[in-house]
Amino acid sequence: MGVYIVRRLLQTVPVILGVTALVYFILFQTGDPTFLMVSTDASREEVERIRRELGFDQPWYIQYIQFLGRAVRGDFGVSLRQGQPVLNIILERYPATLELTFAAMFIAIVLALPLGVISATRRNSAFDNLAMAFALVGQSTPVFFLGIILLFVFGGLLGWFPIGGRGRGDLGDELRHLILPAITLGTFSVARNARLVRSTLLEVLGQDYVRTARAKGLAERVVIWQHALKNALIPVVTVVGLEFGTLLGGAVITETVFAWPGVGSLVIRAIGQKDFPVVVGTVTVLSLSFVLINLIVDLLYGYLDPRVRYR
Amino acid sequence: MKRFSRRQFLGLVGGSAVASALAACAPAQAPSAPSAPAPTGPRGEVTILQGVDANTLDPDFRNSVPEFNVNAHIFDMFLWRDPKTLEPKPWIVREWRNVDDLTWEFKLVEGAKFHDGTPVDAEAAKFSLERHTKGQVGGKPIVPALRRLINFDRVEVVDRYTFRVKTTAPAATILDQLTNHEIMPPSVYADESADNLAKVAVKPVGSGPYKFVEWVKDQRLIMEANPDYWGPKPQIQRLIWKPVAELSTRILALQRGEADIIVNVAPDQMANVERGGNARICRVKGGRNIFVGIRCDRPYLSDKRVRQALNYAVNFDAINRAILNGVGERTRTIITRPSEQPPNAKPYPYDPDKARQLLKEAGVPEGFKVVMDSPNGRYIKDKEIAQAIAQDLQRIGLQVELKVLDWALYAGDMLAKRQPDDLFFLGLGSPFNAQSELNYIHPDFSLNSTYWVNEEFIRLYDELSRTLDRAKRQQLINRLWEVAYDDPPWIYVWHQVDIYGVSNRLEWECRPDERILLHEARLRS
Numbered sequence: 001m002g003v004y005i006v007r008r009l010l011q012t013v014p015v016i017l018g019v020t021a022l023v024y025f026i027l028f029q030t031g032d033p034t035f036l037m038v039s040t041d042a043s044r045e046e047v048e049r050i051r052r053e054l055g056f057d058q059p060w061y062i063q064y065i066q067f068l069g070r071a072v073r074g075d076f077g078v079s080l081r082q083g084q085p086v087l088n089i090i091l092e093r094y095p096a097t098l099e100l101t102f103a104a105m106f107i108a109i110v111l112a113l114p115l116g117v118i119s120a121t122r123r124n125s126a127f128d129n130l131a132m133a134f135a136l137v138g139q140s141t142p143v144f145f146l147g148i149i150l151l152f153v154f155g156g157l158l159g160w161f162p163i164g165g166r167g168r169g170d171l172g173d174e175l176r177h178l179i180l181p182a183i184t185l186g187t188f189s190v191a192r193n194a195r196l197v198r199s200t201l202l203e204v205l206g207q208d209y210v211r212t213a214r215a216k217g218l219a220e221r222v223v224i225w226q227h228a229l230k231n232a233l234i235p236v237v238t239v240v241g242l243e244f245g246t247l248l249g250g251a252v253i254t255e256t257v258f259a260w261p262g263v264g265s266l267v268i269r270a271i272g273q274k275d276f277p278v279v280v281g282t283v284t285v286l287s288l289s290f291v292l293i294n295l296i297v298d299l300l301y302g303y304l305d306p307r308v309r310y311r
Numbered sequence: 312m313k314r315f316s317r318r319q320f321l322g323l324v325g326g327s328a329v330a331s332a333l334a335a336c337a338p339a340q341a342p343s344a345p346s347a348p349a350p351t352g353p354r355g356e357v358t359i360l361q362g363v364d365a366n367t368l369d370p371d372f373r374n375s376v377p378e379f380n381v382n383a384h385i386f387d388m389f390l391w392r393d394p395k396t397l398e399p400k401p402w403i404v405r406e407w408r409n410v411d412d413l414t415w416e417f418k419l420v421e422g423a424k425f426h427d428g429t430p431v432d433a434e435a436a437k438f439s440l441e442r443h444t445k446g447q448v449g450g451k452p453i454v455p456a457l458r459r460l461i462n463f464d465r466v467e468v469v470d471r472y473t474f475r476v477k478t479t480a481p482a483a484t485i486l487d488q489l490t491n492h493e494i495m496p497p498s499v500y501a502d503e504s505a506d507n508l509a510k511v512a513v514k515p516v517g518s519g520p521y522k523f524v525e526w527v528k529d530q531r532l533i534m535e536a537n538p539d540y541w542g543p544k545p546q547i548q549r550l551i552w553k554p555v556a557e558l559s560t561r562i563l564a565l566q567r568g569e570a571d572i573i574v575n576v577a578p579d580q581m582a583n584v585e586r587g588g589n590a591r592i593c594r595v596k597g598g599r600n601i602f603v604g605i606r607c608d609r610p611y612l613s614d615k616r617v618r619q620a621l622n623y624a625v626n627f628d629a630i631n632r633a634i635l636n637g638v639g640e641r642t643r644t645i646i647t648r649p650s651e652q653p654p655n656a657k658p659y660p661y662d663p664d665k666a667r668q669l670l671k672e673a674g675v676p677e678g679f680k681v682v683m684d685s686p687n688g689r690y691i692k693d694k695e696i697a698q699a700i701a702q703d704l705q706r707i708g709l710q711v712e713l714k715v716l717d718w719a720l721y722a723g724d725m726l727a728k729r730q731p732d733d734l735f736f737l738g739l740g741s742p743f744n745a746q747s748e749l750n751y752i753h754p755d756f757s758l759n760s761t762y763w764v765n766e767e768f769i770r771l772y773d774e775l776s777r778t779l780d781r782a783k784r785q786q787l788i789n790r791l792w793e794v795a796y797d798d799p800p801w802i803y804v805w806h807q808v809d810i811y812g813v814s815n816r817l818e819w820e821c822r823p824d825e826r827i828l829l830h831e832a833r834l835r836s
Contacts, residue, residue, distance in 0.1 A: 031728075035723055036719070165531075165553065166530055168531075261527070274723050
């Protein structure tokens, strides 16, 4: 197991290298950031001088190698626009994004599991049809639209929740700010997971060992929740694990709608301002998170499916 | 109790001296007393929602309006700009005079202090201007635009509150420039170590009416009224600045009473803001000049008759009705300050027949193809207006291919390389003085990608930049605009209207210079 983990961790190196090189290359193709950094008062000579002094006159791969040289020492450079170390900027916002992602994930799992299980066990019932209709709508609704509607209804019309932001510290206020963005971000996952749980559970319920369990006279509740569900969850765990990474990145739109101060809104602004160090730093941190979550998901297989062995 | 607004205060104390200050070269005076009677103590809390957060509050690294808005409360700019006349007015610099063509003398108000307790004096002014005109701060490159714009040579301290700015050539726009530059305490900003620069970027110290309290990036920036302020006391105790990118979220927050001022309301959302009765719209014709640049180095477009035709072809009234909810007005002149506007300036009328005639005279073949670039979402309804203009141009027999690009690509690549296509949609914020505005079409201006060269314009402009006499300057400005109108390098479109949503509990008026200044604002009781 230890060797497996080390090997997987080593595999993250080429992934991170590939992702950052790609980001650097793409950013470079969209022009250098000097022009956006200076005011309209700048003369062409001044823009050129700043470009030279910041090293943006170098080819992209030279700049990339210089970035790597600093990054391995934990130095992602200084934001071109904020004048602060990039790592500090990211770490300031990362907890907000993690909080939102975990909350969305929590909603996705807590709602999807019972929805999927009940739909599977009461197949073709009114509840099943209703739940799957909800899943369809949930999967088809754009996050942006859903966010605005929720804000309008529950924030504006009913006044139950505050309009945007992250609250000022106390738990109640934080939670009130968190609920709408978490629902917005989590709805797609609820829908997808509920459908997945339903279909995998239906498949498992038809297998011999479930029939055996029933033949032994076990209560249906035990058959479903202890025997069938554990096996049905294996593909669900895979999807949920991958989804966590997607949610991390997908928080971008939700963060923008709800003025949520996470890395999503940070990276969007940094792309607009061509703040290269912040974009590359954020992408690196998000990629690392994604890779680590995948590793954790793979390790969870071992718990859920004893046949899986790590070498 | 009688209440004094800042404007009344200046009027009372500065009096006729203020009026004489308008003649840019004459001596000017402003409040000589360090403080005005505070009618009531500051009270309440006002929340302002801007589209984006500030990046940095270091005066020499900031370059956006949201950053200026924050700094304008924590710092004093050397001078104030009157929101109606757009003229520079006395502020912490209370009076000035021209000693000679190359020397400006300024006097500061006496007794003012920075928030760290150090005095606002001529040494601080010297330090600040020298920092603003350096090419690097702490080893980081900055644009010392001020050095070039005012032909800066050096600053001399005359006495504790008097300093002189020496220039290498006459600098008629120096007063305008000083409305945009902070006076800073050397005690805080002289240390250019990386640690200190990182610190002052997020914890500014100035002499302004509000003291910095807290900045949680991308969440809130809080400032409190400065009880020791040298000038008119602020009437609001606490200002909270928040970034909210999404307009519909800003509108909801305003309607719910969670915000008092919101920016960048789209014309078609004005009714939404006022729905519910909690808020009103404040609308003002702004300085942002929206135009379509013309590549004068391209076939046919080098002919001024073709460029005139493009101007005659645009049906702005239709654009205004269909896209801008009637809030717009076609550009009459690119000069914004009322006292500098040419008296006979008039917009290009919509005259497609004349446009076709001009194209015919210039020998432009029917179906001549032009490519037009437009950003998307950078300016009010930019893409939509560009589409409408493209249709108008097609109606006079041109074939237009419209290319819509993301702003980062538009500015960072195409404009930076000065290689836009035949026509390019752009907006430039105004410096509110004719000389700088006319500079936008001068071949030396860094963002000018028109490749328009008019020898008479260049000659007159050079003369303008060397002239201090106000009457002579106005003659030159009038002629320069005539040249730019007759031989247009742009399709003149409109000056963007700035639309704010304002809570009904707040007394505040919006300004044409995109600045949100709450120096005079107060909450209704």
